Amino acid sequence: MTVRAxxxxxxxxxxLWPLSTDDRPKPFLPLAGTKSLLRExxxxxxxxxGEENVLFSARASHAPHLAREFPGLPAARLVLEPERxxxxxxxxxxxxxxxxxxxxxxxxxLPSDQAVRDADEFHRxxxxxxxxxxxxxxxxxxxxxxxxxxxxxxxxxAGREASPGVREVVRFxxxxxxxxxxxxxxxxxxxxxAGIFAFSVRLxxxxxxxxxxxxxxxxxxxxxxxxxxxxxxxxxxxxxxxxISIDFAVMEKAVSVRTVPSDCGWSDLGSWEAVFEFxxxxxxxxxxxxxxxxxxxxxxxxxxxxxxxxLLGLSDVVIVDSPDGLxxxxxxxxxxxxxxxxxxxxxxxK
Amino acid sequence: MTVRAxxxxxxxxxxLWPLSTDDRPKPFLPLAGTKSLLRExxxxxxxxxGEENVLFSARASHAPHLAREFPGLPAARLVLEPERxxxxxxxxxxxxxxxxxxxxxxxxxLPSDQAVRDADEFHRxxxxxxxxxxxxxxxxxxxxxxxxxxxxxxxxxAGREASPGVREVVRFxxxxxxxxxxxxxxxxxxxxxAGIFAFSVRLxxxxxxxxxxxxxxxxxxxxxxxxxxxxxxxxxxxxxxxxISIDFAVMEKAVSVRTVPSDCGWSDLGSWEAVFEFxxxxxxxxxxxxxxxxxxxxxxxxxxxxxxxxLLGLSDVVIVDSPDGLxxxxxxxxxxxxxxxxxxxxxxxK
Numbered sequence: 001m002t003v004r005a006x007x008x009x010x011x012x013x014x015x016l017w018p019l020s021t022d023d024r025p026k027p028f029l030p031l032a033g034t035k036s037l038l039r040e041x042x043x044x045x046x047x048x049x050g051e052e053n054v055l056f057s058a059r060a061s062h063a064p065h066l067a068r069e070f071p072g073l074p075a076a077r078l079v080l081e082p083e084r085x086x087x088x089x090x091x092x093x094x095x096x097x098x099x100x101x102x103x104x105x106x107x108x109x110l111p112s113d114q115a116v117r118d119a120d121e122f123h124r125x126x127x128x129x130x131x132x133x134x135x136x137x138x139x140x141x142x143x144x145x146x147x148x149x150x151x152x153x154x155x156x157x158a159g160r161e162a163s164p165g166v167r168e169v170v171r172f173x174x175x176x177x178x179x180x181x182x183x184x185x186x187x188x189x190x191x192x193x194a195g196i197f198a199f200s201v202r203l204x205x206x207x208x209x210x211x212x213x214x215x216x217x218x219x220x221x222x223x224x225x226x227x228x229x230x231x232x233x234x235x236x237x238x239x240x241x242x243x244i245s246i247d248f249a250v251m252e253k254a255v256s257v258r259t260v261p262s263d264c265g266w267s268d269l270g271s272w273e274a275v276f277e278f279x280x281x282x283x284x285x286x287x288x289x290x291x292x293x294x295x296x297x298x299x300x301x302x303x304x305x306x307x308x309x310x311l312l313g314l315s316d317v318v319i320v321d322s323p324d325g326l327x328x329x330x331x332x333x334x335x336x337x338x339x340x341x342x343x344x345x346x347x348x349x350k
Numbered sequence: 351m352t353v354r355a356x357x358x359x360x361x362x363x364x365x366l367w368p369l370s371t372d373d374r375p376k377p378f379l380p381l382a383g384t385k386s387l388l389r390e391x392x393x394x395x396x397x398x399x400g401e402e403n404v405l406f407s408a409r410a411s412h413a414p415h416l417a418r419e420f421p422g423l424p425a426a427r428l429v430l431e432p433e434r435x436x437x438x439x440x441x442x443x444x445x446x447x448x449x450x451x452x453x454x455x456x457x458x459x460l461p462s463d464q465a466v467r468d469a470d471e472f473h474r475x476x477x478x479x480x481x482x483x484x485x486x487x488x489x490x491x492x493x494x495x496x497x498x499x500x501x502x503x504x505x506x507x508a509g510r511e512a513s514p515g516v517r518e519v520v521r522f523x524x525x526x527x528x529x530x531x532x533x534x535x536x537x538x539x540x541x542x543x544a545g546i547f548a549f550s551v552r553l554x555x556x557x558x559x560x561x562x563x564x565x566x567x568x569x570x571x572x573x574x575x576x577x578x579x580x581x582x583x584x585x586x587x588x589x590x591x592x593x594i595s596i597d598f599a600v601m602e603k604a605v606s607v608r609t610v611p612s613d614c615g616w617s618d619l620g621s622w623e624a625v626f627e628f629x630x631x632x633x634x635x636x637x638x639x640x641x642x643x644x645x646x647x648x649x650x651x652x653x654x655x656x657x658x659x660x661l662l663g664l665s666d667v668v669i670v671d672s673p674d675g676l677x678x679x680x681x682x683x684x685x686x687x688x689x690x691x692x693x694x695x696x697x698x699x700k
Contacts, residue, residue, distance in 0.1 A: 017660070293694065296686050307673070310367070310690055313680030314667065321676055323657070328678055330663030336646050340660055344643065 002053065002101075003130055005045035005108045006079070006094045008087060009038055009058035009066065014341040015271045015334050018325035019303070025113075028065050031269050032115035032278060038069055041112040047123055048108060048130065055079055055097070057090040082235045087195075088215055088249040089241045092208055095201045096223040106133050107204070109197040109246070115278055117265025125165075125262030129198040132166045132258055136200040139207075139251060141169065143191030143259035144266045149181035152270065154193040154247065162258050169257035172247065191259060193247070194266055204250070212249045215241055271334040272318045272327075276301040290321075301331065352403065352451075353480055355395035355458045356429070356444045358437060359388055359408035359416065364691040365621045365684050368675035369653070375463075378415050381619050382465035382628060388419055391462040397473055398458060398480065405429055405447070407440040432585045437545075438565055438599040439591045442558055445551040446573040456483050457554070459547040459596070465628055467615025475515075475612030479548040482516045482608055486550040489557075489601060491519065493541025493609035494616045499531035502620065504543040504597065512608050519607035522597065541609060543597070544616055554600070562599045565591055621684040622668045622677075626651040640671075651681065 009027050020026045027038040035043075045054045056073070058066055060080040066073065079094045091109055098105050108130060116122045129140035143156050154174055158167040172193065176184065184190035208216045218241035225233030251257060267278040281287040283299055290304030297315040305321040320327040329337060359377050370376045377388040385393075395404045406423070408416055410430040416423065429444045441459055448455045458480060466472045479490035493506050504524055508517040522543065526534065534540035558566045568591035575583030601607060617628040631637040633649055640654030647665040655671040670677040679687060 018658075293690055295690050296680075296683065304676075308368075308675045309678065310675065310687070311678050312686040312690060313683035314664075314678065317664065317678070319676075319678055325658040325660065326654075326669075326671055326676070328659065328661050328664065328667070328669055330646075333646065333663035336662040337660070340643055340645050340662060 001104045001106065001134065003049045003106050003108065004098045005049045005054045005110060006091065006098075007038070007041050007045055007054060007056050008090065008109065008111045009056050009062065010084070010113075014338050016269075016275075017337060017341045018322040018327055019320055021324060024065075025062065026269070027112040028062075028069065031275055032267075036069060037115060037269070038066075038112045040115065041110050042070070044116065044119060044122060044126075045108065045110055047119075048126055052077075055094055057081065057094055059084060082238050085238070085241050085243045087246040088208075088212065088244045089219055089238070091246050092204070092215055092219040093222060093238070095204050096219060099201045099205070100223075100227075103202065104136075105201050106130050106198060107201050109195070111195045113269065114194065115267050115269050117267075117278065118263075121262060122264040122266075125260045125264060126196070126198065128165050129258075129260045132163060132260070133198040133200055136203050138162075138199075138256035138258045139203065139254050140166075140198040141251070141257060141259045142194050142196040142264075142266075143167070143169075143261040144194050145261060145263050146181075146185045146190060146192055149178060149185040150192065151175055151178055151181045153268070155184055156191045156193050156257075156259050158189050158191060158259055158261070166258050166260055169259050172252040172257075191261055192266075194268070195247070197246070197251070207250050207254050211253055212244065215244065215249060272301060272320070272329065272337075273332055273334055276318070276331065299331065351454045351456065351484065353399045353456050353458065354403045354405060354448045355399045355460060356405045356407055356441065356448075357388070357391050357395055358440065358459065358461045359406050359412065360434070360463075364688050366619075366625075367687060367691045368672040368677055369670055371674060374415075375412065376619070377462040378412075378419065381625055382617075386419060387465060387619070388416075388462045390465065391460050392420070394466065394469060394472060394476075395458065395460055397469075398476055402427075405444055407431065407444055409434060432588050435588070435591050435593045437596040438558075438562065438594045439569055439588070441596050442554070442566055442569040443572060443588075445554050446569060449551045449555070450573075450577075453552065454486075455551050456480050456548060457551050459545070461545045463619065464544065465617050465619050467617075467628065468613075471612060472614040472616075475610045475614060476546070476548065478515050479608075479610045482513060482610070483548040483550055486553050488512075488549075488606035488608045489553065489604050490516075490548040491601070491607060491609045492544050492546040492614075492616075493517070493519075493611040494544050495611060495613050496531075496535045496540060496542055499528060499535040500542065501525055501528055501531045503618070505534055506541045506543050506607075506609050508539050508541060508609055508611070516608050516610055519609050522602040522607075541611055542616075544618070545597070547596070547601070557600050557604050561603055562594065565594065565599060622651060622670070622679065622687075623682055623684055626668070626681065649681065 019029050028036050030036050042054055055077050057079045060082050095107055133140045157170045159170040160168055162168050218237055222234050222237035225237055267274050269275050276287055279287045286298050286300040288302045291308040292302045292304050294311045296313040299316045302319045316331040318329045318331050369379050378386050380386050392404055405427050407429045410432055445457055483490045507520045509520040510518055512518050568587055572584050572587035575587055617624050619625050626637055629637045636648050636650040638652045641658040642652045642654050644661045646663040649666045652669045666681040668679045668681050
């Protein structure tokens, strides 16, 4: 029984303008340090499965980015989507490719628009999840203990212990209102759903067949066409599939889900505020990257480009300098940024 | 009797980093709007004397900048300095060139690192100064009524009226302490010395001869060498001269100085704060130049480059984007900027 890792190389975000754009999506940016998030994710995956067992799911249009990031990556480790269809079709398609080599394989799914501070703890938790998934009776998820009453994430509600370090998941909770989020933050039974899964491909097929057979049918057709070298048939079959997430299609209704709670310093880096905190920024301490001269202020996040940046007399400010644009923002104004970017995009599209 | 205008094309300033640098000095920047300060100054001068009577004094190393700004400018209208020697030598040298054509000429001296909002009033005042200077008995200066207790400028103290709209200057006052500056701001007898002068070249020579004959001797030698086509002799004579300002060398000790008070909306644009105010910025109203999207803030000065700038949730901030660097500063932090630039320059030179 082999372990394969599937890295989802999608993910974007208007909240990370001007660095993250359609052409240069978030996983390809070195947001957590000096390596791209994708590279860091692949290193975590390789530690678990060996590098040769790490697959990438990506939009076909991002294949050149992947080739630059991973020179010499064999085509067999690439699962390209002709169009976005969310995570369920992409995972089903990759699982079919994996099952073709080992029908008993355990597949680990890792989004790549995230970061982890404690790689050892992450490895421990994910290894335990893989171990628990081997019986083929449940989907395993990583559960991140909430550090704040976050209303932007989905939660897992955990019940009794299934085995040491592993708990049954009672239910999935969609993004909660603030009062609920406050309760979850201290309940001891609620975890952030980071979208990190481990499961046997046999179980996946059984549950996809039961819960959304049309998705499995489309992906079986796509997989067969690809094996036959029929690119047009592959694309047509893929495009015919509806867009649906693995959480909504399978996990929330699955026969059994377990979670491995792990305080691994996970972050979705979903906003500049999250990037600031992940990189050690706190009240009174700045995060400065590149040629930055700061004087008379603190608590700033500055990601400089090639040019020197002087930041004078200001605190709690975000500055991101990129060839595509310059952001200067009060920290914590992510909502203003999202609104501003969406408005200008809609004006451009008019 | 002709009127000639001499534009001093020097001037720099660490307070205007990152736009103003040694290679691209302040007069060549469009700080007051869309034209360079030098171009705006030359247009004000040409209105008074005719374009053909406008001369430029500049460092030789800035000759290429001048040629770009004024294509086809005849060499006869250029007075190039091999090295900086402050204003007295430059003005004496230009006056010698002017006197060679008309020994009775009136010369108007205009710094070009300044801006004027009310061009008509400026023209009225300067015309009156030229008129008053024709008798050859006094140096004329423009006197700017103080709008605030500024400690960074020199002042003129005015006495009785010499003729309608013209007052005698009792004395020059160097940069005063704050208490003095507060008194000057409301006295009705004190004006900012903008360094804008009009005088007959005959009077200039007489007073330079009396007050600093060594400067005149050096410049006579330089002028003679230049007329003889002896470039090396010109440079040697110029370099032999000491560095001294026209204010210190002549005006403060001159036999007679008069001033024409003029509330012409003059600014030295000596800091980003001054640029903000000159361009109409006030509490609650921003000055935005270039592709700028501002949301959730006001009272900002943003000079964008080619790239879009988003400024979100911040007020009273200065942002200046240039190929040489990026400045993000709390408004009113000019002292921090000067210190920061001087410190890094001294580090570079170590």
